[in-house]
Amino acid sequence: MLKGRVWKFGDDVDTDVIIPAKYLRSVDQTVWPKHVLEGLDPSFSLKVKLGDIIVAGKNFGCGSSREQAALAIKWAGVAAVIAESFARIFFRNAINNGLPLIECRGISKLVEEGEVIAVDLDRGEVRTNNGMLRSVPLPPFLQEIVNSGGLVEYYKARKKVH
Amino acid sequence: MGSTAVEKIISRSAGRAVQVGEFVEVPVDFAYLHDGTGPLIVDALGKMGVEKVIDPDRVGIVFDHSVPPYSDQAATLQAKVRKFARSQGILKFHDLGEGICHQVMPEKGYVSPGTVVIGADSHSCTLGCFGLFSSGVGATDLAYILATGGTWLKVPETLKVECTGVLKGKLSSKDLILEIVKMVGTDGATYKALEFSGEAVRQMSQSSRMTMSNMAVEMGAKTGFMEADAKTFEFLGRTGPVVKTDSKTETVTVDAGSLDPKVACPGSVANVKSVVEVEGTHIDQAFLGSCTNGRYEDLYEAAKIIKGKKVHQDTRFIVIPASKTIQLAAQKDGLMDIFQEAGAIIGVTGCGPCLGVHMGVLGENEVCVSTSNRNFIGRMGHPKSSVYLASAQTVAASAVEGKITDPRRFA
Known part of the structure:
Protein backbone atom coordinates (compact mmCIF):
# COMPACT_ATOMS: atom_id res chain seq x y z
CA MET A 1 0.00 0.00 0.00
CA LEU A 2 1.34 3.42 -1.05
CA LYS A 3 0.21 6.66 0.52
CA GLY A 4 1.20 9.95 -1.01
CA ARG A 5 0.43 13.57 -1.65
CA VAL A 6 -1.04 14.36 -5.08
CA TRP A 7 0.42 16.63 -7.77
CA LYS A 8 -2.08 17.16 -10.58
CA PHE A 9 -1.37 17.63 -14.28
CA GLY A 10 -3.66 17.81 -17.33
CA ASP A 11 -4.00 15.87 -20.59
CA ASP A 12 -1.22 15.13 -23.09
CA VAL A 13 1.73 15.72 -20.74
CA ASP A 14 4.54 15.06 -23.25
CA THR A 15 8.08 13.87 -22.62
CA ASP A 16 9.50 17.22 -23.81
CA VAL A 17 7.87 18.98 -20.85
CA ILE A 18 8.77 16.10 -18.50
CA ILE A 19 12.45 16.46 -19.41
CA PRO A 20 13.49 18.92 -22.15
CA ALA A 21 15.97 17.53 -24.69
CA LYS A 22 18.67 20.04 -23.72
CA TYR A 23 19.31 18.05 -20.51
CA LEU A 24 19.45 14.59 -22.10
CA ARG A 25 23.04 14.50 -23.34
CA SER A 26 24.46 14.49 -19.85
CA VAL A 27 27.07 12.14 -18.45
CA ASP A 28 25.80 13.06 -14.97
CA GLN A 29 22.39 11.37 -14.75
CA THR A 30 21.45 13.21 -11.51
CA VAL A 31 20.69 16.21 -13.72
CA TRP A 32 17.41 14.66 -14.94
CA PRO A 33 15.31 14.66 -11.73
CA LYS A 34 16.46 18.25 -11.08
CA HIS A 35 14.54 19.37 -14.19
CA VAL A 36 11.55 17.03 -14.01
CA LEU A 37 8.35 18.56 -15.43
CA GLU A 38 10.17 21.88 -15.77
CA GLY A 39 8.23 22.65 -18.96
CA LEU A 40 4.95 22.87 -17.01
CA ASP A 41 6.16 23.94 -13.55
CA PRO A 42 9.76 25.25 -13.27
CA SER A 43 9.80 24.76 -9.48
CA PHE A 44 8.29 21.24 -9.44
CA SER A 45 11.58 19.50 -8.67
CA LEU A 46 12.00 21.67 -5.57
CA LYS A 47 8.47 21.03 -4.30
CA VAL A 48 8.09 17.29 -4.97
CA LYS A 49 8.87 15.02 -2.00
CA LEU A 50 9.74 11.35 -1.74
CA GLY A 51 6.58 9.26 -1.96
CA ASP A 52 4.42 11.87 -3.73
CA ILE A 53 2.02 10.73 -6.44
CA ILE A 54 1.37 12.31 -9.85
CA VAL A 55 -2.23 12.30 -11.09
CA ALA A 56 -2.83 13.27 -14.70
CA GLY A 57 -5.37 13.21 -17.52
CA LYS A 58 -5.24 11.23 -20.74
CA ASN A 59 -2.19 10.34 -22.88
CA PHE A 60 0.44 10.94 -20.18
CA GLY A 61 4.01 10.62 -21.53
CA CYS A 62 3.22 11.17 -25.21
CA GLY A 63 5.95 12.14 -27.65
CA SER A 64 9.59 11.16 -27.68
CA SER A 65 10.82 7.70 -26.61
CA ARG A 66 13.35 9.22 -24.18
CA GLU A 67 13.56 6.85 -21.22
CA GLN A 68 14.96 9.73 -19.17
CA ALA A 69 11.33 10.91 -18.76
CA ALA A 70 10.43 7.84 -16.67
CA LEU A 71 13.79 7.97 -14.87
CA ALA A 72 13.47 11.69 -14.03
CA ILE A 73 10.05 11.09 -12.43
CA LYS A 74 11.23 8.02 -10.53
CA TRP A 75 14.48 9.58 -9.31
CA ALA A 76 12.64 12.74 -8.20
CA GLY A 77 11.02 10.47 -5.60
CA VAL A 78 7.58 10.05 -7.19
CA ALA A 79 6.08 6.78 -5.94
CA ALA A 80 3.55 6.27 -8.74
CA VAL A 81 1.85 7.95 -11.68
CA ILE A 82 -1.92 7.58 -11.99
CA ALA A 83 -3.49 8.76 -15.25
CA GLU A 84 -6.64 8.36 -17.30
CA SER A 85 -4.40 6.80 -19.97
CA PHE A 86 -0.74 6.56 -20.93
CA ALA A 87 1.14 6.86 -24.21
CA ARG A 88 2.48 3.42 -25.06
CA ILE A 89 6.25 4.03 -25.16
CA PHE A 90 6.24 5.87 -21.82
CA PHE A 91 4.13 3.04 -20.41
CA ARG A 92 6.75 0.47 -21.46
CA ASN A 93 9.65 2.62 -20.25
CA ALA A 94 8.08 3.05 -16.80
CA ILE A 95 7.33 -0.68 -16.42
CA ASN A 96 10.85 -1.51 -17.61
CA ASN A 97 12.35 0.75 -14.95
CA GLY A 98 10.09 -0.19 -12.05
CA LEU A 99 8.09 3.08 -11.90
CA PRO A 100 4.55 2.02 -10.92
CA LEU A 101 1.85 3.25 -13.32
CA ILE A 102 -1.87 3.00 -12.71
CA GLU A 103 -4.33 3.53 -15.53
CA CYS A 104 -7.48 4.67 -13.78
CA ARG A 105 -10.50 6.14 -15.55
CA GLY A 106 -12.12 9.06 -13.74
CA ILE A 107 -9.16 9.75 -11.45
CA SER A 108 -8.43 13.29 -12.64
CA LYS A 109 -11.92 14.50 -11.70
CA LEU A 110 -12.00 12.70 -8.36
CA VAL A 111 -8.84 13.94 -6.64
CA GLU A 112 -7.53 17.36 -5.80
CA GLU A 113 -4.00 18.73 -5.72
CA GLY A 114 -2.39 18.28 -2.32
CA GLU A 115 -4.80 15.56 -1.22
CA VAL A 116 -3.26 12.40 0.28
CA ILE A 117 -4.44 9.26 -1.50
CA ALA A 118 -3.78 5.57 -0.93
CA VAL A 119 -2.89 3.14 -3.69
CA ASP A 120 -3.02 -0.63 -3.43
CA LEU A 121 -0.92 -1.78 -6.35
CA ASP A 122 -1.70 -5.49 -5.88
CA ARG A 123 -5.47 -4.99 -5.81
CA GLY A 124 -5.44 -2.11 -8.29
CA GLU A 125 -7.36 0.19 -5.97
CA VAL A 126 -7.02 3.95 -5.48
CA ARG A 127 -8.62 5.42 -2.35
CA THR A 128 -9.34 9.15 -2.37
CA ASN A 129 -11.27 11.60 -0.14
CA ASN A 130 -14.14 11.30 -2.61
CA GLY A 131 -14.27 7.53 -2.87
CA MET A 132 -12.48 4.51 -4.29
CA LEU A 133 -11.62 3.76 -7.92
CA ARG A 134 -10.44 0.55 -9.52
CA SER A 135 -7.60 0.64 -12.02
CA VAL A 136 -7.31 -1.18 -15.30
CA PRO A 137 -5.34 -4.27 -14.19
CA LEU A 138 -1.95 -5.01 -15.72
CA PRO A 139 -1.90 -8.17 -17.83
CA PRO A 140 -0.05 -11.08 -16.13
CA PHE A 141 2.72 -10.78 -18.72
CA LEU A 142 3.61 -7.27 -17.57
CA GLN A 143 2.97 -8.00 -13.91
CA GLU A 144 5.79 -10.53 -14.20
CA ILE A 145 8.19 -7.83 -15.44
CA VAL A 146 7.09 -5.49 -12.64
CA ASN A 147 7.45 -8.25 -10.04
CA SER A 148 10.97 -8.92 -11.31
CA GLY A 149 11.83 -5.26 -10.64
CA GLY A 150 12.03 -4.18 -14.28
CA LEU A 151 13.14 -5.55 -17.63
CA VAL A 152 16.85 -5.87 -16.78
CA GLU A 153 16.07 -8.09 -13.77
CA TYR A 154 13.45 -9.98 -15.79
CA TYR A 155 16.08 -10.73 -18.42
CA LYS A 156 18.63 -11.84 -15.86
CA ALA A 157 16.10 -14.22 -14.33
CA ARG A 158 15.13 -15.81 -17.66
CA LYS A 159 17.97 -15.30 -20.19
CA LYS A 160 15.63 -16.36 -22.98
CA VAL A 161 16.95 -16.23 -26.52
CA HIS A 162 14.68 -15.96 -29.57
CA MET B 1 -13.09 -13.73 -41.32
CA GLY B 2 -9.65 -12.56 -42.45
CA SER B 3 -6.96 -10.63 -40.59
CA THR B 4 -5.34 -7.23 -40.64
CA ALA B 5 -1.96 -6.81 -42.36
CA VAL B 6 -0.33 -6.10 -38.99
CA GLU B 7 -1.85 -9.28 -37.48
CA LYS B 8 -0.47 -11.26 -40.42
CA ILE B 9 3.03 -9.80 -40.05
CA ILE B 10 3.13 -10.45 -36.30
CA SER B 11 1.71 -13.96 -36.86
CA ARG B 12 4.48 -14.78 -39.33
CA SER B 13 7.06 -13.58 -36.84
CA ALA B 14 5.47 -15.40 -33.88
CA GLY B 15 5.17 -18.60 -35.92
CA ARG B 16 1.47 -18.98 -35.15
CA ALA B 17 -1.81 -17.16 -35.81
CA VAL B 18 -2.11 -14.30 -33.33
CA GLN B 19 -5.18 -12.18 -32.62
CA VAL B 20 -5.86 -8.60 -31.65
CA GLY B 21 -5.38 -7.97 -27.93
CA GLU B 22 -3.02 -10.91 -27.36
CA PHE B 23 0.36 -10.37 -25.68
CA VAL B 24 3.04 -12.15 -27.67
CA GLU B 25 6.80 -12.45 -27.63
CA VAL B 26 8.13 -12.17 -31.16
CA PRO B 27 11.52 -12.28 -32.82
CA VAL B 28 12.51 -8.88 -34.23
CA ASP B 29 13.86 -8.96 -37.79
CA PHE B 30 15.71 -5.65 -37.55
CA GLY B 46 25.99 -3.75 -19.16
CA LYS B 47 23.54 -4.22 -16.28
CA MET B 48 22.12 -7.30 -17.99
CA GLY B 49 25.63 -8.74 -18.21
CA VAL B 50 25.38 -9.11 -22.01
CA GLU B 51 28.78 -9.17 -23.67
CA LYS B 52 27.69 -9.89 -27.23
CA VAL B 53 24.55 -8.77 -29.06
CA ILE B 54 22.69 -11.73 -30.47
CA ASP B 55 23.06 -10.83 -34.16
CA PRO B 56 25.04 -7.73 -35.22
CA ASP B 57 23.71 -8.07 -38.80
CA ARG B 58 20.18 -7.31 -37.58
CA VAL B 59 21.20 -4.03 -35.90
CA GLY B 60 21.53 -0.54 -37.39
CA ILE B 61 23.06 2.49 -35.63
CA VAL B 62 22.88 6.06 -36.94
CA PHE B 63 24.26 9.20 -35.29
CA ASP B 64 21.66 11.86 -36.01
CA HIS B 65 20.67 13.69 -32.83
CA SER B 66 23.86 15.64 -32.05
CA VAL B 67 25.53 16.25 -35.40
CA PRO B 68 28.24 17.30 -34.84
CA PRO B 69 28.25 17.03 -31.03
CA TYR B 70 27.36 20.38 -29.44
CA SER B 71 28.98 19.76 -26.06
CA ASP B 72 31.81 17.76 -24.53
CA GLN B 73 29.25 15.50 -22.83
CA ALA B 74 27.41 14.82 -26.10
CA ALA B 75 30.75 13.89 -27.68
CA THR B 76 31.67 11.63 -24.74
CA LEU B 77 28.33 9.80 -24.96
CA GLN B 78 28.70 9.37 -28.73
CA ALA B 79 32.18 7.94 -28.24
CA LYS B 80 30.70 5.34 -25.91
CA VAL B 81 28.18 4.21 -28.56
CA ARG B 82 30.82 4.30 -31.32
CA LYS B 83 33.07 2.03 -29.26
CA PHE B 84 30.12 -0.28 -28.67
CA ALA B 85 29.34 -0.48 -32.42
CA ARG B 86 32.95 -1.33 -33.25
CA SER B 87 33.41 -3.87 -30.49
CA GLN B 88 30.15 -5.64 -31.39
CA GLY B 89 31.03 -5.82 -35.10
CA ILE B 90 27.93 -3.83 -36.08
CA LEU B 91 28.64 -2.98 -39.72
CA LYS B 92 25.36 -1.11 -40.34
CA PHE B 93 26.81 1.75 -38.31
CA HIS B 94 26.49 5.23 -39.82
CA ASP B 95 28.51 7.85 -38.01
CA LEU B 96 28.02 11.64 -38.07
CA GLY B 97 26.83 13.19 -41.32
CA GLU B 98 25.04 10.24 -42.96
CA GLY B 99 21.51 11.36 -42.13
CA ILE B 100 18.50 10.68 -39.90
CA CYS B 101 18.01 7.06 -38.86
CA HIS B 102 14.45 6.72 -40.25
CA GLN B 103 15.73 7.91 -43.64
CA VAL B 104 19.04 6.03 -43.71
CA MET B 105 17.63 2.60 -42.75
CA PRO B 106 15.30 2.31 -45.80
CA GLU B 107 17.70 4.20 -48.13
CA LYS B 108 20.30 1.52 -47.45
CA GLY B 109 17.70 -1.19 -47.98
CA TYR B 110 18.16 -2.66 -44.49
CA VAL B 111 14.46 -3.37 -43.95
CA SER B 112 12.08 -5.65 -45.87
CA PRO B 113 8.32 -5.64 -46.42
CA GLY B 114 6.45 -8.12 -44.24
CA THR B 115 8.93 -8.01 -41.34
CA VAL B 116 8.96 -6.77 -37.73
CA VAL B 117 11.24 -3.75 -37.15
CA ILE B 118 11.77 -1.93 -33.84
CA GLY B 119 13.65 1.33 -33.37
CA ALA B 120 14.75 3.12 -30.21
CA ASP B 121 13.01 6.32 -31.31
CA SER B 122 9.34 7.25 -31.23
CA HIS B 123 9.29 8.02 -34.96
CA SER B 124 10.24 4.45 -35.87
CA CYS B 125 6.58 4.16 -36.93
CA THR B 126 7.79 5.87 -40.15
CA LEU B 127 8.97 2.59 -41.65
CA GLY B 128 5.45 1.15 -41.53
CA CYS B 129 4.92 2.71 -44.97
CA PHE B 130 7.27 0.09 -46.41
CA GLY B 131 4.63 -2.63 -45.87
CA LEU B 132 6.12 -3.78 -42.57
CA PHE B 133 5.40 -3.50 -38.86
CA SER B 134 7.73 -0.93 -37.34
CA SER B 135 7.39 0.62 -33.92
CA GLY B 136 9.32 2.74 -31.44
CA VAL B 137 10.47 1.74 -27.96
CA GLY B 138 12.74 3.11 -25.23
CA ALA B 139 16.32 2.19 -24.44
CA THR B 140 15.81 -0.78 -22.09
CA ASP B 141 13.35 -2.45 -24.50
CA LEU B 142 15.88 -2.08 -27.33
CA ALA B 143 18.65 -3.51 -25.12
CA TYR B 144 16.43 -6.54 -24.46
CA ILE B 145 16.05 -7.01 -28.24
CA LEU B 146 19.82 -6.83 -28.74
CA ALA B 147 20.26 -9.38 -25.94
CA THR B 148 17.54 -11.86 -26.96
CA GLY B 149 16.54 -11.08 -30.55
CA GLY B 150 12.93 -10.51 -29.53
CA THR B 151 10.44 -8.33 -27.72
CA TRP B 152 6.91 -8.42 -26.32
CA LEU B 153 4.00 -6.82 -28.13
CA LYS B 154 0.29 -6.44 -27.64
CA VAL B 155 -1.21 -7.29 -31.04
CA PRO B 156 -2.86 -3.98 -31.96
CA GLU B 157 -6.24 -3.44 -33.51
CA THR B 158 -6.10 -1.49 -36.76
CA LEU B 159 -7.66 1.90 -37.42
CA LYS B 160 -7.81 2.38 -41.18
CA VAL B 161 -7.60 5.85 -42.69
CA GLU B 162 -9.00 5.78 -46.21
CA CYS B 163 -7.63 8.73 -48.19
CA THR B 164 -9.84 9.32 -51.20
CA GLY B 165 -9.14 11.77 -54.03
CA VAL B 166 -5.72 13.01 -55.06
CA LEU B 167 -3.59 15.85 -53.62
CA LYS B 168 -3.58 18.88 -55.93
CA GLY B 169 -1.22 21.75 -56.73
CA LYS B 170 0.74 23.07 -53.74
CA LEU B 171 -0.83 20.48 -51.41
CA SER B 172 1.34 17.72 -49.96
CA SER B 173 1.04 14.64 -47.80
CA LYS B 174 1.94 16.85 -44.80
CA ASP B 175 -1.30 18.78 -45.22
CA LEU B 176 -3.13 15.45 -45.43
CA ILE B 177 -1.56 13.95 -42.31
CA LEU B 178 -2.16 17.16 -40.30
CA GLU B 179 -5.84 16.95 -41.27
CA ILE B 180 -5.85 13.29 -40.14
CA VAL B 181 -4.24 14.17 -36.76
CA LYS B 182 -6.98 16.76 -36.30
CA MET B 183 -9.66 14.11 -37.00
CA VAL B 184 -8.15 11.30 -34.92
CA GLY B 185 -6.72 13.39 -32.05
CA THR B 186 -3.49 13.06 -30.09
CA ASP B 187 -4.57 9.81 -28.44
CA GLY B 188 -7.20 8.54 -30.88
CA ALA B 189 -4.96 5.71 -32.07
CA THR B 190 -3.22 4.83 -28.77
CA TYR B 191 -2.18 1.15 -28.68
CA LYS B 192 -3.56 0.78 -32.23
CA ALA B 193 -1.96 0.37 -35.63
CA LEU B 194 -2.90 3.02 -38.16
CA GLU B 195 -3.23 1.86 -41.75
CA PHE B 196 -3.28 4.50 -44.47
CA SER B 197 -4.94 3.47 -47.72
CA GLY B 198 -6.89 4.84 -50.67
CA GLU B 199 -6.24 6.52 -53.99
CA ALA B 200 -4.27 9.45 -52.54
CA VAL B 201 -1.81 7.07 -50.84
CA ARG B 202 -1.46 4.89 -53.95
CA GLN B 203 -0.73 7.92 -56.12
CA MET B 204 1.85 9.60 -53.88
CA SER B 205 5.61 8.98 -53.85
CA GLN B 206 7.23 6.70 -51.27
CA SER B 207 8.81 9.81 -49.70
CA SER B 208 5.39 11.42 -49.28
CA ARG B 209 4.16 8.21 -47.67
CA MET B 210 7.02 8.38 -45.15
CA THR B 211 5.79 11.83 -44.06
CA MET B 212 2.39 10.35 -43.21
CA SER B 213 3.57 7.22 -41.38
CA ASN B 214 6.10 9.37 -39.49
CA MET B 215 3.29 11.20 -37.72
CA ALA B 216 1.33 8.07 -36.68
CA VAL B 217 2.89 8.36 -33.21
CA GLU B 218 1.43 11.86 -32.84
CA MET B 219 -1.94 10.08 -32.66
CA GLY B 220 -0.58 7.53 -30.18
CA ALA B 221 -0.27 4.74 -32.76
CA LYS B 222 2.23 1.87 -32.70
CA THR B 223 2.86 2.04 -36.41
CA GLY B 224 1.70 3.76 -39.59
CA PHE B 225 1.23 0.84 -41.95
CA MET B 226 0.80 1.05 -45.73
CA GLU B 227 0.66 -1.76 -48.29
CA ALA B 228 3.91 -2.22 -50.21
CA ASP B 229 3.90 -1.71 -53.98
CA ALA B 230 6.34 -1.14 -56.86
CA LYS B 231 7.36 2.29 -55.44
CA THR B 232 8.19 0.67 -52.10
CA PHE B 233 10.37 -1.97 -53.74
CA GLU B 234 12.14 0.62 -55.86
CA PHE B 235 12.97 2.78 -52.82
CA LEU B 236 14.31 -0.17 -50.84
CA GLY B 237 16.08 -1.74 -53.79
CA ARG B 238 14.49 -5.04 -52.80
CA THR B 239 11.15 -6.83 -53.04
CA GLY B 240 9.11 -8.71 -50.49
CA PRO B 241 5.62 -9.96 -49.78
CA VAL B 242 2.69 -7.55 -50.21
CA VAL B 243 0.72 -8.02 -46.99
CA LYS B 244 -2.88 -6.81 -47.11
CA THR B 245 -5.70 -6.38 -44.64
CA ASP B 246 -8.65 -8.58 -45.55
CA SER B 247 -10.75 -8.19 -42.42
CA LYS B 248 -13.15 -5.47 -41.32
CA THR B 249 -11.58 -2.63 -39.38
CA GLU B 250 -12.70 0.61 -37.85
CA THR B 251 -12.27 3.10 -40.71
CA VAL B 252 -12.26 6.86 -41.08
CA THR B 253 -12.29 8.59 -44.46
CA VAL B 254 -10.62 11.81 -45.54
CA ASP B 255 -10.88 13.48 -48.94
CA ALA B 256 -7.38 14.50 -50.06
CA GLY B 257 -8.79 16.19 -53.15
CA SER B 258 -10.64 18.92 -51.25
CA LEU B 259 -7.88 19.93 -48.79
CA ASP B 260 -6.35 23.36 -48.42
CA PRO B 261 -2.89 23.94 -46.82
CA LYS B 262 -2.87 23.07 -43.11
CA VAL B 263 -0.89 24.16 -40.08
CA ALA B 264 -0.74 22.69 -36.55
CA CYS B 265 -0.82 25.65 -34.18
CA PRO B 266 1.39 25.80 -31.04
CA GLY B 267 0.91 23.44 -28.12
CA SER B 268 -0.68 20.41 -29.75
CA VAL B 269 -0.19 18.56 -33.04
CA ALA B 270 -3.98 18.18 -33.21
CA ASN B 271 -4.49 21.96 -33.01
CA VAL B 272 -4.81 22.08 -36.80
CA LYS B 273 -6.18 24.99 -38.78
CA SER B 274 -6.19 26.03 -42.43
CA VAL B 275 -3.20 28.23 -43.27
CA VAL B 276 -5.61 30.95 -44.39
CA GLU B 277 -6.93 31.20 -40.80
CA VAL B 278 -3.51 32.14 -39.38
CA GLU B 279 -1.97 33.83 -42.43
CA GLY B 280 0.07 36.89 -41.47
CA THR B 281 1.30 35.50 -38.14
CA HIS B 282 4.84 36.85 -37.63
CA ILE B 283 7.69 34.29 -37.68
CA ASP B 284 11.31 34.56 -36.53
CA GLN B 285 12.46 31.25 -37.97
CA ALA B 286 11.47 28.82 -40.70
CA PHE B 287 12.83 25.25 -40.61
CA LEU B 288 12.81 22.87 -43.58
CA GLY B 289 14.06 19.42 -42.62
CA SER B 290 13.62 16.52 -40.13
CA CYS B 291 12.48 12.91 -40.52
CA THR B 292 9.05 14.26 -41.47
CA ASN B 293 9.95 16.54 -44.40
CA GLY B 294 13.66 16.69 -45.18
CA ARG B 295 13.51 14.62 -48.35
CA TYR B 296 14.41 15.50 -51.94
CA GLU B 297 10.84 16.27 -52.99
CA ASP B 298 10.45 18.64 -50.00
CA LEU B 299 13.62 20.50 -50.95
CA TYR B 300 12.49 20.54 -54.59
CA GLU B 301 9.03 21.99 -53.86
CA ALA B 302 10.48 24.57 -51.45
CA ALA B 303 13.20 25.58 -53.97
CA LYS B 304 10.54 26.10 -56.65
CA ILE B 305 8.84 28.64 -54.38
CA ILE B 306 11.98 30.45 -53.21
CA LYS B 307 13.94 30.49 -56.50
CA GLY B 308 14.94 34.04 -57.46
CA LYS B 309 13.51 35.47 -54.22
CA LYS B 310 15.05 36.41 -50.87
CA VAL B 311 14.39 35.15 -47.37
CA HIS B 312 12.68 37.94 -45.41
CA GLN B 313 15.21 40.17 -43.62
CA ASP B 314 13.76 39.43 -40.15
CA THR B 315 13.56 35.66 -40.66
CA ARG B 316 16.21 32.98 -40.38
CA PHE B 317 15.52 30.11 -42.79
CA ILE B 318 17.26 26.86 -41.89
CA VAL B 319 17.43 24.03 -44.43
CA ILE B 320 18.68 20.58 -43.43
CA PRO B 321 18.42 17.57 -45.78
CA ALA B 322 17.38 14.31 -44.06
CA SER B 323 20.38 12.40 -45.42
CA LYS B 324 23.67 12.79 -47.22
CA THR B 325 22.20 10.95 -50.22
CA ILE B 326 19.42 13.54 -50.44
CA GLN B 327 21.86 16.43 -49.97
CA LEU B 328 24.15 15.17 -52.76
CA ALA B 329 21.22 14.81 -55.16
CA ALA B 330 19.90 18.27 -54.23
CA GLN B 331 23.36 19.79 -54.67
CA LYS B 332 23.79 18.16 -58.06
CA ASP B 333 20.46 19.59 -59.21
CA GLY B 334 21.25 23.09 -57.96
CA LEU B 335 18.65 23.16 -55.16
CA MET B 336 21.17 23.97 -52.44
CA ASP B 337 22.45 26.91 -54.52
CA ILE B 338 18.89 28.24 -54.80
CA PHE B 339 18.49 28.14 -51.02
CA GLN B 340 21.85 29.75 -50.31
CA GLU B 341 21.39 32.47 -52.89
CA ALA B 342 18.04 33.28 -51.28
CA GLY B 343 19.76 33.68 -47.92
CA ALA B 344 18.95 30.34 -46.26
CA ILE B 345 21.33 28.69 -43.79
CA ILE B 346 22.25 25.11 -44.67
CA GLY B 347 22.78 22.79 -41.71
CA VAL B 348 24.55 19.44 -41.43
CA THR B 349 22.27 16.47 -42.15
CA GLY B 350 20.63 15.13 -39.00
CA CYS B 351 17.73 15.97 -36.69
CA GLY B 352 18.87 19.61 -36.52
CA PRO B 353 16.75 22.01 -34.45
CA CYS B 354 13.65 19.76 -34.30
CA LEU B 355 14.27 18.84 -30.66
CA GLY B 356 15.45 22.24 -29.51
CA VAL B 357 19.06 21.59 -28.64
CA HIS B 358 21.21 23.14 -31.36
CA MET B 359 21.31 24.49 -34.93
CA GLY B 360 18.38 26.88 -34.59
CA VAL B 361 17.07 26.99 -31.02
CA LEU B 362 14.21 29.44 -30.39
CA GLY B 363 14.52 32.30 -27.89
CA GLU B 364 11.87 33.69 -25.55
CA ASN B 365 8.66 34.61 -27.42
CA GLU B 366 10.15 33.54 -30.78
CA VAL B 367 7.98 31.81 -33.36
CA CYS B 368 9.00 29.14 -35.85
CA VAL B 369 7.15 27.58 -38.75
CA SER B 370 8.61 24.12 -39.18
CA THR B 371 8.22 21.03 -41.35
CA SER B 372 8.97 18.80 -38.32
CA ASN B 373 6.46 16.81 -36.29
CA ARG B 374 6.11 18.25 -32.78
CA ASN B 375 5.02 21.65 -31.48
CA PHE B 376 4.92 20.87 -27.75
CA ILE B 377 5.72 23.57 -25.18
CA GLY B 378 9.46 24.32 -25.39
CA ARG B 379 10.06 21.64 -28.04
CA MET B 380 12.38 23.82 -30.14
CA GLY B 381 13.81 25.97 -27.36
CA HIS B 382 12.52 28.45 -24.78
CA PRO B 383 9.31 27.39 -22.95
CA LYS B 384 7.78 30.64 -24.19
CA SER B 385 8.65 30.03 -27.84
CA SER B 386 6.10 28.55 -30.21
CA VAL B 387 6.07 26.25 -33.21
CA TYR B 388 3.66 25.96 -36.13
CA LEU B 389 3.92 22.71 -38.11
CA ALA B 390 3.38 22.86 -41.86
CA SER B 391 4.42 21.51 -45.26
CA ALA B 392 7.67 22.32 -47.07
CA GLN B 393 5.68 24.54 -49.43
CA THR B 394 4.09 26.56 -46.62
CA VAL B 395 7.43 26.88 -44.79
CA ALA B 396 9.21 28.17 -47.93
CA ALA B 397 6.44 30.66 -48.71
CA SER B 398 6.48 31.86 -45.08
CA ALA B 399 10.29 32.25 -45.11
CA VAL B 400 10.01 34.64 -48.06
CA GLU B 401 7.23 36.72 -46.49
CA GLY B 402 8.46 36.66 -42.86
CA LYS B 403 4.99 35.55 -41.78
CA ILE B 404 2.81 32.48 -42.19
CA THR B 405 1.83 32.44 -45.84
CA ASP B 406 -0.38 30.30 -48.07
CA PRO B 407 1.95 28.69 -50.65
CA ARG B 408 -0.80 28.92 -53.26
CA ARG B 409 0.08 32.64 -53.52
CA PHE B 410 3.28 31.55 -55.30
CA ALA B 411 3.07 30.43 -58.91
Missing part, protein backbone atom coordinates in the same frame (compact mmCIF):
# COMPACT_ATOMS: atom_id res chain seq x y z
CA ALA B 31 16.39 -3.19 -34.73
CA TYR B 32 17.95 0.26 -34.86
CA LEU B 33 19.05 3.04 -32.54
CA HIS B 34 20.74 6.44 -32.59
CA ASP B 35 23.18 8.51 -30.56
CA GLY B 36 20.35 9.87 -28.42
CA THR B 37 19.03 6.56 -27.09
CA GLY B 38 22.29 4.62 -27.58
CA PRO B 39 24.07 5.48 -24.30
CA LEU B 40 21.24 4.15 -22.10
CA ILE B 41 21.07 1.02 -24.28
CA VAL B 42 24.76 0.35 -23.76
CA ASP B 43 24.24 0.91 -20.00
CA ALA B 44 21.28 -1.50 -19.89
CA LEU B 45 23.23 -4.22 -21.72
